[in-house]
Amino acid sequence: AQSVTQLGSHVSVSxxxxxxxxxxxxxxxxxxxxxxxQYPNQGLQLLLKYTTGATLVKxxxxxxxxxxxSETSFHLTKPSAxxxxxxxxxxxxxxxxxxxxxxKVTFGIGTKLQxxx
Amino acid sequence: NAGVTQxxxxxxxxxGQSMTLxxxxxxxxxxxxxxxxxxxxxxxxxxxxxxxGITDQGEVPNGYNVSRSTTEDFPLRxxxxxxxxxxxxxxxxxxGGAQETQYFGxxxxxxxL
Numbered sequence: 001a002q003s004v005t006q007l008g009s010h011v012s013v014s015x016x017x018x019x020x021x022x023x024x025x026x027x028x029x030x031x032x033x034x035x036x037x038q039y040p041n042q043g044l045q046l047l048l049k050y051t052t053g054a055t056l057v058k059x060x061x062x063x064x065x066x067x068x069x070s071e072t073s074f075h076l077t078k079p080s081a082x083x084x085x086x087x088x089x090x091x092x093x094x095x096x097x098x099x100x101x102x103x104k105v106t107f108g109i110g111t112k113l114q115x116x117x
Numbered sequence: 118n119a120g121v122t123q124x125x126x127x128x129x130x131x132x133g134q135s136m137t138l139x140x141x142x143x144x145x146x147x148x149x150x151x152x153x154x155x156x157x158x159x160x161x162x163x164x165x166x167x168x169x170g171i172t173d174q175g176e177v178p179n180g181y182n183v184s185r186s187t188t189e190d191f192p193l194r195x196x197x198x199x200x201x202x203x204x205x206x207x208x209x210x211x212x213g214g215a216q217e218t219q220y221f222g223x224x225x226x227x228x229x230l
Contacts, residue, residue, distance in 0.1 A: 101213075
């Protein structure tokens with residue numbers, strides 16, 4: 001079984017401050033890891049993902065995340081928050097189903113990021 | 118490419134009514150799925166399909182039915198709407214592998230009275 005824990009359903013940061021959104025996962029095998037972003041009244045879109053290789057992954061809009069296997073974490077960071085970063089962020093883990101290798105994706109509950117001017 | 122499209126954007130139903138939420142994609146993706154999004158619960162998988170004619174249940178399938186007759190379309194049917202089905206519904210598609218990105222539609226906001 002796989003699970004995702006996002007610490008903090010709401011996070012507030014000042015404009016220009018560091019953004020840190022936490023994600024821990026539980027999985028019996030190494031998973032693929034994703035961060036998706038949802039702007040108000042829109043669907044989710046990919047921010048970044050870890051599949052294999054380099055554990056520090058860079059995404060769109062200056063975000064990055066580091067896969068730490070020993071800590072089972074995939075925290076999302078951005079050095080300097082912009083007002084346009086206000087959105088809800090979802091961490092997700094994906095494993096292959098035994099049937100056909102298709103994806104089984106589990107999402108965290110989401111973290112709403114508020115950026116204070 | 119239009120990507121993933123969903124209709125309607127918003128719907129109000131009375132308890133017991135039935136309706137179909139439409140989802141279509143133009144990326145020739147094998148894998149399509151339906152999620153519901155509720156506050157504090159993230160996204161939960163309702164049903165998914167790995168190709169035309171092949172569907173399976175997700176985490177919360179009760180009260181919902183799906184079929185997939187073409188690669189492009191994956192409608193979600195509510196058989197007899199209940200207030201507990203008030204939610205935002207998202208359709209997503211991908212090439213299907215565990216490492217693949219899912220592409221989401223804009224969502225359907227459903228209110229059941």
